[in-house]
Amino acid sequence: MSLTSTIAQTEPLIADKGSRRPIAVLGAGSWGTALALLVASKGLPVHLWARRPEHAEAMRAERQNLEYLPGARFPESLYPTADAEEALHQAQFAVVAVPSKALRETLARLPKASAYLSVIKGLHFTDHHLQRMSQVVEEVTGVTQVAALSGPNLAEEIARFLPATAVVAAKDPDFAQQVQQVFSGPSFRVYTSSDLIGVELGGALKNVIALAAGMVDGLKLGDNAKAALITRGLREIIKFGVAQGAKESTFMGLSGLGDLIATASSPLSRNRSAGERIVRGETLAHLEAQKSVVEGIYTVRALHAWDQATGADLPITEAVYRVIYLKSDPLEELSRLMGREAKPE
């Protein structure tokens, strides 16, 4: 099936301007593929870009992504390609779904889209500044129409069309609504928000708390400890996020508390399971080398650099940093947290 026939055969289900144009998904890992499936299952044309031609070819032949999401069959309107020009041709917007460490390089070598949706849960520290992924997109491409989608969204569950929710935030409310329409469906309910900072920070920072939650699981510290970690972790996220300009209420929503609960408790979470493996002796080098990304190990490094530069008070984040990067004993870090100065909640 050719690209043009994919577009021509597809009857769009949404009524907004530009809806006949395809959605380009840049990154054919587990999340890019799951989102491509969601949209294509509505009959909308989706171009899924993979960086390796043999990966795109295999997906076209198998009609599934055997490397990242085996078993999830591709609808007709999902077209995998390694040709970026083809992927981005007439796209309504491009969904960026590569790991945060690959974002700059990927955007710099691909043709520009007219608008972008970041679904990346990461954070950069460059030149003494923290950068959210939408800011990186804007800086590298010069495109200002950028949104972010986040929430409790484990790719394997989304690809099985189990019910889930997410929130999309953008400076332009019309663009947030356009994205909402494209992704909303019977198994995926999408809310809008104007708090781009809060939505992006919630998604990035919960990965650090999920790493800590995995450590709690690995050390068998119990459910009280896990609940305490999630609650105090959320407090740390809120304090940091509000200082960055986010709204506190955003962190009590899907992209904050919602995602934190899912990631800190699910056996499917790579961040949570990485925490578990770290306390059993697995090395940072091994985690960095694994095929599927563990974003929290980069986010905690960026937050540590920020903490060093500004003196922000991020005790759980710092404890996770010391365990992962300085090989500190997790039980010593725990007693340091438990022994902090007494204070009101």
Ligand SMILES: NC(=O)C1=CN([C@@H]2O[C@H](COP(=O)(O)OP(=O)(O)OC[C@H]3O[C@@H](n4cnc5c(N)ncnc54)[C@H](OP(=O)(O)O)[C@@H]3O)[C@@H](O)[C@H]2O)C=CC1
């Ligand atoms: N998986 C999930 O449940 C969810 C993930 N996210 C976020 O989405 C983002 C992507 O994660 P996810 O899809 O899970 O990651 P995966 O590890 O599953 O896939 C990563 C994808 O990015 C590609 N990639 C890796 N390095 C590069 C590079 N240097 N240049 C170009 N492409 C590259 C990989 O290609 P190749 O195979 O060739 O290496 C692969 O297609 C992360 O920020 C994650 O936090 C958000 C919500 C849910």
Ligand SMILES: O=C(CO)COP(=O)(O)O
């Ligand atoms: O962001 C996610 C769920 O919302 C995915 O979590 P992991 O990256 O830990 O697998």
